[in-house]
Amino acid sequence: MSILTLDLGQQTGWAILEGGVIESGSKSFHVSRFSGGGMQFLNFSNWLNSLRQKFSNISVVYFEEVRRHLGTDAAHIYGGFLAHLTAWCESHSLPYQGVAVKTIKRFITGNGNASKSAVIAAIKNKGFTPSDDNEADSLALLFYAMNLNNNINNLSSLEAY
Template sequence: MTQPNEQLRCILALDLGTTTGWALRGYDGLITTGTASFKPGRYDGGGMRYLRFTNWLTELDRLSGPIAAIWFEEVRNHKGVDASHVYGGLMASLTSWGELRGVPYQGVPVGTIKRHATGHGNASKEAMIAAARARGSSPADDNEADAIAILHWALETRGGAA
């Protein structure tokens, strides 16, 4: 049996955060993007954000997948403690989800994504949104724009292998 063409695989790119940006290239080549909110509700326990994130990944995989690979923005420096905790919890949930299903995942440094999208490793949020628009997308915010940039980086560099 032959391996499926790499171009036909479902690939997911994520900008992890309370508002997670996502971009998905389906097996049919169609790119779909958006944001998903994982803001805790008033009566939510501390782990509900991560449980909702895991359920969201499972539903995305069920409806659009199977997801063959995931790339995410690898943040090394956060502006606040809360953002750092949320990112770490989402990343732990993502990597556990991937490990359980045998889905490979890889972080991509922020500067690499920005440089690929705009030519500058320290591009502003506005520049990232403009770069996504220049590629024909209409991102709702910088989270979605970052996910679009990650997806294009992954596709154009074959995940950094090119």
Template sequence: MTETILALDLGTHTGWALHHRDGTITSGTAHFQPHRFEGGGMRYLRFKRWLSELLTSGDISEVYFEEVRRHAGVDAAHAYGGFLAHLTAWCEHRNIPYQGVPVGTIKKHATGKGNAGKAEMIAAARARGLDPQDANEADALALLAWAVDQEGVT
């Protein structure tokens, strides 16, 4: 039996991909934009609730996340840091191993280029027979493919 691996492209629009024990893959994008008249921490509470809902769909053996070293702006950096802090604490609490993978590593694995753009990442996912709805989902699918190859999962 194979492992259940979760791959995440963290952010306000979090791309996710899940490799189930039976070898099937599900994926999508979850949105954690703060709503009007609520505190900024609500996005992280929704993120943690969403992670727990994913966990109820089956045991998660490992979590991989896109490790971003540079951000377009301060707000994006703060949001990423908040999502990363909540993700790692959530994993630690449940004894789920987690690992960050550099963006360039994921892009190179998916397209052969470490600096591939959004359109190239979406095209690479489609070439593998997948149908991402946006670049966040495509990035998560690419990370999942990298993780599956690294783990030797079938």
């Protein structure tokens, strides 16, 4: 099973587990003031396609489900990226699931209100060196998803009595 996790935004964090190897990064979708209004979404969709070409065995996608944004622009960008992501998943018959920010933070740090620096520190304690908080968030979500899928796999291997 290959798992892709995303922290959606103009600076999108991503992580993937494929073949027992974890790769991650942070991708910028900032555009110039001269770009058309849809360019960042087009760039995001093209990037998703390039991920699919590089990691052809993606079997599930998890994304950070943000329920509160600090500004209108952030909310619009997140909503647009989410729309493009879910349409992309549907077009590739990939299951997808949002996970609340507090759930991810509680899982990785033990505190649902943990700071960005606490999440980064927790990821560093696992041997990773994220380039920014977006990559750290996507890695935290990947560890959450791995734990969730491991528990599901363990449950499915139980015999019914």
